[in-house]
Amino acid sequence: MQPFTQNARDSVSALGEEKLIACIRRWLGSASPRAPFGIGDDCAVLPAARGRQLITVDPVIYGRHFDDTVPPRAAGAKLLKRNLSDLAAMGGRPTAAVLSLILDAKVSAAWLEQFYRGLAACARRYRVPIVGGDVAQADGILAASLTLLGQATGPRVVARTGARAGDWIYVTGELGGSLGSGHHFKFTPRLAEGAWLARRPAVRAMMDVSDGLAKDLHALTPRGCAPALDGSLLPLRRGSDVHGALTEGEDYELVFAVAARADGPALAEDWHRAFPRTRLTCIGRFLPAKKLPPGILALDTFRGYQHLRPMGPRKDPGKKT
Amino acid sequence: MQPFTQNARDSVSALGEEKLIACIRRWLGSASPRAPFGIGDDCAVLPAARGRQLITVDPVIYGRHFDDTVPPRAAGAKLLKRNLSDLAAMGGRPTAAVLSLILDAKVSAAWLEQFYRGLAACARRYRVPIVGGDVAQADGILAASLTLLGQATGPRVVARTGARAGDWIYVTGELGGSLGSGHHFKFTPRLAEGAWLARRPAVRAMMDVSDGLAKDLHALTPRGCAPALDGSLLPLRRGSDVHGALTEGEDYELVFAVAARADGPALAEDWHRAFPRTRLTCIGRFLPAKKLPPGILALDTFRGYQHLRPMGPRKDPGKKT
DSSP states (O other), rough: OOOOOOOOOGHHHHHOHHHHHHHHHHHHHGSSSSEEEEESSSSEEEOSSSOOEEEEEEEEBBBBTTTTTOHHHHHHHHEEEEHOOOOOOOEEEEEEEEEEEOOTTTTOOOHHHHHHHHHHHHHHHHHHEEEHHHHHHHHTTTEEEEEEEEESSOOOOOSSSOTTTTTTEEEEOOOOOOHHHTTTHHOOOOHHHHHHHTTTTEEEEEEEEOOOHHHHHHHHSSSSEEEEOOOOOOBBBBTOOOHHHHSOOOEEEEEEOOOOSHHHHOOOOOOOHHHHHHHHHEEEEEEGGOOOTTSOOOOOOOOOOOEEEEEEEOOOOOOOO | OOSSOGGGGGGGHHHHHHHHHHHHHHHGGGGOOEEEEEEEEESEOOOOBBOEEEEEEEEBBTTBBTHHHHTTHHHHHHHHHHHHHHHHTTTTEEEEEEEEEEEOOOBBHHHHHHHHHHHHHHHHHTTOOOOEEEEEOOOTOOOEEEEEEEEEEESSSSSSOOOOOTEEEEEESSSSSSSHTTTHOOOOOHHHHHHHHHHTTEEEEEEOOOOOOOHHHHHOOTTTEEEEEEEEGSSSSOOOHHHHHHHHHHHHHEEEEEETTOOOHHHHHHHHHHHHSSEEEEEEEEEEGGGGTSSSGGGGGGGOOOSSSOSSSOOOOOOOO
């Protein structure tokens, strides 16, 4: 569905500001509490937070994170799910979200309704109140940034740093082929899995795979080490290959480091009891860069998605600063 | 200063993603804590919050909230100050911010450096750590949305609702002429004033003036009432007139309702002791709509800034949903 309309009567500018905001509140429905705890005041009021909190922000932009082939409801859900995936990667759970929408006056009200309804349905599913937002106009764009607030689900938050030489590298689900298969908007963020992993001390570091494993793994790699991956172990999505699994990105899976001395078979057994439908794969380990065995994947020859280059046909999964 | 460069070597795309992110961290400097408490992980970790929290989001967009006449440092500071003004309007103080940047590959790195340095200086001034962000690319745009988290400064948060028939209407500072005078980026958010007012039970409702008083006052007006304003009392910025003061917007002043029985002279005296350099003006009161005296300003004949209309030459101060 094309988000822009040539018929001025169907556009958000025909609605005008006051009606559009009333519509947004209706479209969000029970996903958005009443002011001052939700939309309608200068700020939204949130309850006190006993434990450590987590915060992240990610956008979806028309032409980069979704296009006309993605149903608007799915684009709205993707906006929240991308952020939920970041929260999952630290073992968190969501508490509230706010949305900043920047759109051309020609955006169709019908498209926008479906976008918000998709976001709202996803927000209800994951119990994330949409507590505030802002709508601003700019020519030729349709972009929405969502800031997600969360909390640790246990005593520990798992960072990207913490892996050591010898640690095993695990990945959830399957990699590659996200754009062709529609996984990039159909995926389920690994919230339950992330919380489960955060409770296991053997899990030393974790992140989500969004720009492609070959690129993202750098952030998890201990200093002086390199990831020694066995290409034949990579869990490929149907139709994908090693190159796709390493470089395409938008996988929204968790990659994490497990202490060298941990009991791998016991971890696998516990995992499959907890998540019988989700693959867990040990794909290699971190080794001192000078002691890499022959036959491992030369990750430097694969590049994950590079942002801020002249636009190509690929969607841009966004870049955490 | 023009944010776009025709010389590819000076653009953010010439820097590339990795270097740009390293630059952003350097430009933010001490305004941005280290991961996991700042930029560099999937989420930023924030401390627990004992009291109620506040959250708000507002963008600045090139061509709407700033243009080539606004120094990039001032545009960066404005992004934070707009959000601080929303926090001030509820009596809050800031705790952390995250930034979502959407920019064309042709944005000049030099421009962006000044933008971030201006944001960082403002963040240090108001002690708001910039804990996270995202950079994404889109053609022909330069937009930044900032989500600001805060806390109540006292036992009370002041909402827009709560005014009653008979309440007096007060406004801080001066109104009108914000765009011509540069006030729209030079203003000081009324954080101290907002916190001070939130501690006074006589202050029943409060908001900031961003779209023009004529429009914004609707949100403060009790049901069945209308604001009875005396045009001769409006605190006009030099060079502005009643029409400008009511409609131009971007004033970033506080407007609030004071209980009818409150001691006005005592309030004024206390105020001038606390804020000797900031005007405080009683501009009228809320009266039952059917009992309006003759001679008051007919606010319906003035319109504040209407969003989501085909773009005019005016900047768009953004619309809270």
